[in-house]
Amino acid sequence: MSATIVLLETTSTNLRSSSLPAVSAARALAGHHGGPVIGVAIGAGIAAAAADASRFVDKVLCFDSPALSAALAETWAPLLAAAVKETAATALVASATSTGKDVLPRAAALLGAGMASDVVAVLGAKSFRRPTYAGNALTEVEVTTTIVVCTARQTEFAPAAPAASAGAVENKAVGTVDTLGSEFVSLHATKSARPDLAEAKVVVSGGRGMKEAANFKVLEELTDLLGGALGASRAACDAGMVPNDLQVGQTGKVVAPELYFAVALSGAIQHLAGMKSSKVIVAINKDAEAPIFQVADYGLVATWESTLPSLIAEIKKVKAAQ
Amino acid sequence: MKILVPCKRVPNPELKLKIAGGAVELTDTTWQVNPFDEYAVETALRLTEKSKGGERSGEVVVVSIGPKDTSTQLKQLLAMGADRAILIAGDDAALDADLVARTLKAVVENEKPDLVVMGKQAVDGDDNQVGQILAGYLGWPQATFLSTIALAADGKSATVSREVDTGVEERRVRLPAVATVDLRIIGKKAVRNEALSGPEVEWEDTQRLASLKGIMAAKKKELKEITAESLGVAGGILVKTLRHENPPSRKAGIKVASVEELVSKLHTEAKVI
Numbered sequence: 001m002s003a004t005i006v007l008l009e010t011t012s013t014n015l016r017s018s019s020l021p022a023v024s025a026a027r028a029l030a031g032h033h034g035g036p037v038i039g040v041a042i043g044a045g046i047a048a049a050a051a052d053a054s055r056f057v058d059k060v061l062c063f064d065s066p067a068l069s070a071a072l073a074e075t076w077a078p079l080l081a082a083a084v085k086e087t088a089a090t091a092l093v094a095s096a097t098s099t100g101k102d103v104l105p106r107a108a109a110l111l112g113a114g115m116a117s118d119v120v121a122v123l124g125a126k127s128f129r130r131p132t133y134a135g136n137a138l139t140e141v142e143v144t145t146t147i148v149v150c151t152a153r154q155t156e157f158a159p160a161a162p163a164a165s166a167g168a169v170e171n172k173a174v175g176t177v178d179t180l181g182s183e184f185v186s187l188h189a190t191k192s193a194r195p196d197l198a199e200a201k202v203v204v205s206g207g208r209g210m211k212e213a214a215n216f217k218v219l220e221e222l223t224d225l226l227g228g229a230l231g232a233s234r235a236a237c238d239a240g241m242v243p244n245d246l247q248v249g250q251t252g253k254v255v256a257p258e259l260y261f262a263v264a265l266s267g268a269i270q271h272l273a274g275m276k277s278s279k280v281i282v283a284i285n286k287d288a289e290a291p292i293f294q295v296a297d298y299g300l301v302a303t304w305e306s307t308l309p310s311l312i313a314e315i316k317k318v319k320a321a322q
Numbered sequence: 323m324k325i326l327v328p329c330k331r332v333p334n335p336e337l338k339l340k341i342a343g344g345a346v347e348l349t350d351t352t353w354q355v356n357p358f359d360e361y362a363v364e365t366a367l368r369l370t371e372k373s374k375g376g377e378r379s380g381e382v383v384v385v386s387i388g389p390k391d392t393s394t395q396l397k398q399l400l401a402m403g404a405d406r407a408i409l410i411a412g413d414d415a416a417l418d419a420d421l422v423a424r425t426l427k428a429v430v431e432n433e434k435p436d437l438v439v440m441g442k443q444a445v446d447g448d449d450n451q452v453g454q455i456l457a458g459y460l461g462w463p464q465a466t467f468l469s470t471i472a473l474a475a476d477g478k479s480a481t482v483s484r485e486v487d488t489g490v491e492e493r494r495v496r497l498p499a500v501a502t503v504d505l506r507i508i509g510k511k512a513v514r515n516e517a518l519s520g521p522e523v524e525w526e527d528t529q530r531l532a533s534l535k536g537i538m539a540a541k542k543k544e545l546k547e548i549t550a551e552s553l554g555v556a557g558g559i560l561v562k563t564l565r566h567e568n569p570p571s572r573k574a575g576i577k578v579a580s581v582e583e584l585v586s587k588l589h590t591e592a593k594v595i
Contacts, residue, residue: 114560181496
């Protein structure tokens with residue numbers, strides 16, 4: 001009967017939806033570890049967010065201090081390790097967000113605990129399934145230490161629903177915060193009215209064959225028609241057609257939407273690693289030999305120029321009839 | 323500026339992976355330097371060079387843990403321009419991220435580099451842990467998933483960009499530190515040492531290949547083979563790999579002949595629009 005700790009990432013007012021898969025993974029682990037699910041929220045001025053987060057867990061430990069405004073592994077990992085020790089927890093979980101991937105291994109080091117990254121299934125108290133070799137293998141691993149640490153792949157754990165009753169929020173004293181000389185300077189956030197890539201039901205990605213930035217307009221039109229998120233291959237990002245943070249793949253985001261459109265995109269292994277778990281994959285490419293067709297449910301061998309306008313018109317017809 | 327670059331050899335990621343009896347079949351594969359580690363070596367070399375050419379300033383030491391054959395990959399990195407190589411005898415199957423990080427910690431304590439630069443993850447295990455664990459064990463700052471790095475003129479700090487889920491984050495870190503790099507670190511303007519280059523840098527848009535001259539020069543460079551025991555590293559792994567399986571195969575898709583057919587299938591068959 002020992003607790004499972006889950007890192008709850010927040011804005012100043014809310015739990016981030018990207019942490020809900022971690023809550024699901026934590027609940028699955030708690031089923032094996034027998035104790036409560038305790039959330040840890042870290043930040044500056046996050047009282048409201050901690051209250052919001054408390055709907056999902058048995059208790060929230062809130063570390064709230066102006067010195068903790070940036071998600072630095074140097075300051076967050078020791079707090080997570082301290083929370084694990086104080087509660088005698090035997091599991092520590094986070095979503096495999098950029099913050100989770102940065103902070104959790106460092107926390108594992110401080111705890112002397114083994115860690116499984118980017119897990120897609122909890123198989124037991126200490127065993128997990130996780131993708132390796134760019135998703136070309138699924139690997140079962142077993143952590144041998146008393147404390148187990150893992151990050152959960154967001155697309156493989158359903159977002160947790162609120163618990164029957166909200167847990168208490170316990171404000172924790174934050175001692176001296178040592179950043180080790182690391183300093184957050186700025187965040188150039190991408191502003192988009194579209195849903196988050198990792199959470200979108202539909203993703204429309206363009207590749208090298210889109211040729212130039214202006215041509216992404218037609219993909220954006222398709223994206224917005226379907227209420228989806230826009231993605232891209234590395235080649236399209238590197239060519240400056242779209243910002244780098246739209247990249248789907250081993251570098252970039254992992255997505256698993258209901259519907260994935262790969263347009264003028266060849267399908268390099270590194271790209272497939274980020275989208276192969278999509279439910280339905282549509283590939284539109286003029287090259288019939290493009291590897292993307294090997295994972296596509298529906299393939300159309302054609303240029304995007306000849307296809308996209310009529311595709312948009314046809315989908316509009318279907319939508320109008322609904 | 324002394325920079326340590328831990329590198330891992332990985333099976334060629336472009337070859338089809340063979341899995342049989344719960345294990346990955348690697349006898350027929352070819353081995354290469356993990357791509358992200360190769361970018362790290364390129365990063366380290368650029369940090370010791372003027373972008374417009376001229377004398378280098380600094381030392382780049384590459385280190386790997388692996389079987390004896392790994393010397394092939396280390397020689398390639400020496401031919402790229404690294405100054406020295408260390409090969410620590412090890413067997414992939416008997417390693418995990420924690421043991422690798424503990425071994426590297428011992429190397430760092432011996433070599434006392436100003437900076438450790440390594441790939442964000444190896445493309446076989448895809449753990450994305452070693453840099454962070456190493457920084458944790460050393461009590462050093464960490465700068466992960468970098469797309470740019472600029473060393474301050476006094477060599478005491480670095481300003482970095484990280485590609486995070488919500489955009490691009492800029493941070494400043496004090497040295498010594500552990501940095502892990504993502505693929506855009508090999509961009510034209512991504513790496514700068516202010517002590518060597520002015521504000522404008524212009525690199526090739528890819529990592530360098532070993533030149534014939536580099537290959538000849540590498541023959542005279544030191545490649546030291548040691549054991550983990552000689553570094554005082556003991557203890558086992560914390561994460562056991564039990565078995566590998568093929569991911570569920572997708573059911574064979576179909577080719578459609580027209581946009582109309584595609585939309586009709588998506589609507590009536592897949593029911594996704």
